[in-house]
Amino acid sequence: MSTPVITVDRVTKNFTNPSGEQLAVLSDVRMELREGEIVALLGKSGSGKSTLMRIIAGLVQPSAGTARLREAEITAPNASTAMVFQTFALLPWLTVRQNVELGLRAQGIPAYERAERVTDAIDMIGLDGFENAYPKELSGGMRQRVGFARALVVRPEVLLMDEPFSALDVLTAENLRGELMRLWGESAFPTKTMLMVTHNIEEAVQLADRILVLDNNPGRIKGELEIAIPHPRDTRSTRFQNLVD
Ligand code: ADP
Ligand code: MG
Numbered sequence: 001m002s003t004p005v006i007t008v009d010r011v012t013k014n015f016t017n018p019s020g021e022q023l024a025v026l027s028d029v030r031m032e033l034r035e036g037e038i039v040a041l042l043g044k045s046g047s048g049k050s051t052l053m054r055i056i057a058g059l060v061q062p063s064a065g066t067a068r069l070r071e072a073e074i075t076a077p078n079a080s081t082a083m084v085f086q087t088f089a090l091l092p093w094l095t096v097r098q099n100v101e102l103g104l105r106a107q108g109i110p111a112y113e114r115a116e117r118v119t120d121a122i123d124m125i126g127l128d129g130f131e132n133a134y135p136k137e138l139s140g141g142m143r144q145r146v147g148f149a150r151a152l153v154v155r156p157e158v159l160l161m162d163e164p165f166s167a168l169d170v171l172t173a174e175n176l177r178g179e180l181m182r183l184w185g186e187s188a189f190p191t192k193t194m195l196m197v198t199h200n201i202e203e204a205v206q207l208a209d210r211i212l213v214l215d216n217n218p219g220r221i222k223g224e225l226e227i228a229i230p231h232p233r234d235t236r237s238t239r240f241q242n243l244v245d
Pocket of ligand 2: 051
């Protein structure tokens, strides 16, 4: 629980807007994700939460400072992390199966192994029977299941989730949270470390070991809250069970 898997070290990020002005989005941000912990990242809209997550995912480069995966500087997306997006980010012209397989394409995994892993991911997240459906034929909850399957098929060490449940209705969100925590509680599940952006404080308190708050203008970590009553690990993964069943 103590080794940092992800270290964000004095990260600053400026964007240049179309009129040429510099926009300071993140300023000197430091944070860590330790092995096996779930951390929630809160902050107002525009405070830089998505940018920070994208830097950790290797999708955006910092203007200064570094993000590291263990000792290695993160300069590109890599198989140790995978991301789930608020608006699912599925490709509409691909089937469920093809969307999930995208997660593996970049990794040079042979076709037969890809097929097996895609089937496993689809079954694991409750999408069996929907393999050949297109995203537009699915409900929001099922679409986000595809988003999770595409991330988890990689068997990432760290799962990065950017408001993963906020586009879903309350009950659908609760069900999917329950699925995720059930998987997380299984000893064979490889993804134990998670960073989740959320606006939902209740969700953060229920799931997270720690809550980080990002302040606006420019984004800095304003505060950190260790959840005072540690989650008994088994109850967190079974708490939603009655809703899932
Ligand atoms: P949050 O996820 O907390 O709402 P974001 O990280 O999405 O915040 O955005 C923080 C700020 O950075 C916003 O003002 C946004 O407009 C700006 N921003 C984000 N990405 C870019 C980009 N690629 N180019 C220019 N500005 C950006
Ligand atoms: Mg965002």
